[in-house]
Amino acid sequence: VGPEAGADDRGDERIRRRNARSHRAILDTTTELLAEVGYGQLTIEGVAARAGVGKATVYRWWASKGALVIEAMSQQPTVPFDTDTGNLRADLLAAVRRMIDVLTDSPEGTVLPELTADLVRDPRLADQFRAQFLRPRRSAIEKVIQKAVERGELSPDVDIRLVLDASAGAVFYRYVVTGEPVTEDLATKLVSLLLDGTGSTREPPQPAAGQVRP
Amino acid sequence: VGPEAGADDRGDERIRRRNARSHRAILDTTTELLAEVGYGQLTIEGVAARAGVGKATVYRWWASKGALVIEAMSQQPTVPFDTDTGNLRADLLAAVRRMIDVLTDSPEGTVLPELTADLVRDPRLADQFRAQFLRPRRSAIEKVIQKAVERGELSPDVDIRLVLDASAGAVFYRYVVTGEPVTEDLATKLVSLLLDGTGSTREPPQPAAGQVRP
Amino acid sequence: VGPEAGADDRGDERIRRRNARSHRAILDTTTELLAEVGYGQLTIEGVAARAGVGKATVYRWWASKGALVIEAMSQQPTVPFDTDTGNLRADLLAAVRRMIDVLTDSPEGTVLPELTADLVRDPRLADQFRAQFLRPRRSAIEKVIQKAVERGELSPDVDIRLVLDASAGAVFYRYVVTGEPVTEDLATKLVSLLLDGTGSTREPPQPAAGQVRP
Amino acid sequence: VGPEAGADDRGDERIRRRNARSHRAILDTTTELLAEVGYGQLTIEGVAARAGVGKATVYRWWASKGALVIEAMSQQPTVPFDTDTGNLRADLLAAVRRMIDVLTDSPEGTVLPELTADLVRDPRLADQFRAQFLRPRRSAIEKVIQKAVERGELSPDVDIRLVLDASAGAVFYRYVVTGEPVTEDLATKLVSLLLDGTGSTREPPQPAAGQVRP
DNA sequence: GAGTAAACGAGACGGTACGTCGAGTCTTTTC
DNA sequence: GAAAAGACTCGACGTACCGTCTCGTTTACTC
Secondary structure, eight states, rough: OOOOHHHHHHHHSSSOOOOOHHHHHHHHHHHHHHHHHHHHHHOOHHHHHTTTTTTHHHHOOOSSSSHHHHHHHSSSOOOOOOOOSSSSSHHHHHHOOOOHHHHHHHHHHHHHHHHHHHHHOOOOHHHIIIIIIHHHHHHHHHHHHHHHHTSSSOTTTHHHHHHHHHHHHHHHHHIIIIOOOOHHHHHHHHHHHHHOHHHHHSSOOOOOSSSOOO | OSOOOOOHHHHHHHHHHHHHEEEEEHHHHHHHHHHHHHHHHOOHHHHHHHHTHHHHHHHHHHHHHHHHHHHHHSSOOOOOOOOOOOOOOHHHHHHHHHHHHHHSHHHHHHHHHHHHHHHHHHHHOOOOOOOIHHHHHHHHHHHHHHHHHHHSSTTSOOOHHHHHHHHHHHHHHIIIIIHHHHHHHHHHHHHOOOOHEEEEEOOOOOOOSOOOOO | OOOOHHHHHHHHSSSSSHHHHHHHHHHHHHHHHHHHHHHOOOHHHHHHHTTTHHHHHHHHOSHHHHHHHHHHHSSOOOOOOOOSSSSSHHHHHHHHHHHHHHHHHHHHHHHHHHHHHHHOOHHHHHHHHHHIIHHHHHHHHHHHHHHHHHHHOOOOTSSHHHHHHHHHHHHHIIIIIOOOOOOOHHHHHHHHHHOOOOOOOOOOOOSSSSSOOO | HHHOOSSHHHHHHHHHHHTTTHHHOOOOOOOHHHHHHEEEEEEEHHHHHHTOOOOOHHHHOOSSSSHHHHHHHHHHHOOOOOOOOOOHHHHHHHHHHOOOOOOOHHHHHHHHHHHHHHHHHHHHHHHHHIIIIIIHHHHHHHHHHHHHHHTTOOTTTTTTHHHHHHHHHHHHHHIIIIOOOOOHHHHHHHHOOOOOHHOOOHHHHHHHHTHHHO
């Protein structure tokens, strides 16, 4: 038994003998039902019934609907983010486009805003979400942006995560809060804004004709 | 809600006047319970009971929990946004700070992320939310930024709403999705990012020397 | 509104407006299911489903399965006990025979022993059982025996209820505890025993002569 | 159970010897839990857990909760019934008193009425109960009464078992069905009734005078 | 003494029913 | 003649045990 197997076994010991078939059936059914009825209409009762499993079996392994959904979503194959063109602007644009696609087209997109309601209520669930779902997906993009820093295209002073939060945040906020259209055009303008700024000077225009203090 | 919009509203008003007491009690109770138990734990049953009103009375006037909450929140006095310093950077910074305060400190802040789950499920509710709650609060800020354009501090080409979406979105996204700290520091860096950009050139650095300086 | 109606209304007020149709359906279904599956297999869930009623409706009006069953049984028409022959021995015999019939032939008979398990656990349920089911049925027999006292056939010193407890008890105990046959023969011998005793003297027999007084 | 009955039991014994510890622990735990929570609240799951035994081990040796309880109760030392005064009345009185004590004071007393519910549902269980628990206890009393016959105090025609059923039945029935007090007084009156009867004549009184005295 | 088969503890499993909660609708009573 | 009060049907909740079924692990008996 090699060292890696030893480590694995220790982990398995904590998770005491879960039935692989049931476990798979539950996660698969969850994914199915998420696509069919959405997060809000998904019930643990429904998952158990469709998966041919007792409710208690679901509750034994997952603390809540949210925990179950996060695990199911995490196991969906990530659309690989390998758009590494060697050009920051192009890469960031690709990243924003992907966010838009995921949010507006994929099952995950519709689930995410509903799921966040549970995240703010339950910090442990939020932790699970970030560790299991968000982090893996996000680090792929972070790495690509990081290369731009290494290439010298971006100052090392720039907070990459802030840029990503502003990108994703703008898209997400439009989609769920303001309801303004989330289009191709948004992607272009957003990348411009973040890379180039609004083009305002650091100080108000010269006092020559200034509205404020003379 | 702004000036009433015609015959329909007049009808509503006539009817509503009859049961003003119940109507007020329901909205007030909703505000109370929102603060006490949050959106998720708030139930129409609970509101009706505490307000001393039958459930049917609540359903007569509001289609859903969301509609009730939106109206209750809308009636809360808006913290007036009058930070009009005549300096774009300062004004935008004040706006971002306010968003942070509202989201992290006020009852509305905790309600909003939970409410959005319902908004994506119910477009009519989303419309109500935007018309009744979001628009009034947002337009105050928009006007202040607009003045910066008039002052010449900001190019008329800049999409003000996009800037606001990116500001609010970054804060919101951090708070509900990534869980990274939403602090004073975030406000400053975010405003810098949006006004000044990342400072990258439009093209990758000249191929002359390698990407990584020797 | 006559006096009796007044009294009734006051009672009805305590029981606030229960839906007559549901109420009847629940009791009727209970009676049906008792006969079909017995007390042990009867579930409130099953009653609600068959009666086309929500579980909560059942729980609103009855505190437990036992309470429901007692009320259902109480509403079954009592086989009238009017065997008033004017002869104590014949009347008591008829009474015992009826007990045997009820216990071994009727649905109530099979229910009773199972129900008693709940009675010993729940004194309030026991009270309900006695007031609603036992008392009405028992008092009919008591009255007939009482007439024998008035007729002079039975000493006023005899504790009628004890006689009845011994009659019913012997039958019941045989049926549920000892399992010895509960037959026609039992009825005759039991009545003899209770009316005539074992024929033993109050003192042990005189050593000299026979057991029975000369 | 009396002398072992052949090959089967020998096999059982051989097997049982292997796990005498578990076997004992299960029975002892059952006795404990019976006293603590009663028959109704006793669960096989609870017994297994407290006995430090797998559920399957319990099910391997006992077919049901009832079977387990009966065996546990049977192994409790019987309060020896040796009140053989040589006087029928005194002996029967002692027997009835003991029934009352057992029913109202001992753990067995509270268990019995709940157990009977299962006996009527399951004839095999009833057989086990009678062979293992009832018969040994009852035969002690029967023997004492039998001596009264031999002594000449009681006619050989008297059905001893019927007398005992009426005694035990009256007590049992009062306790679980009618709920009337089960007291010392009951014992005396009951013995009088059974030995002496009600003192009624075999025929109704002469028609000379009316039934009701003038 | 080693090998082997059973019985073992542990507890996961598919189920059934529990009793509760709230949703949204419908009915009766009251002002 | 509307609105209070709240009963209604419905569906899901999360829990408790049922009795069955793997899992490794003793353990006691062959060989």
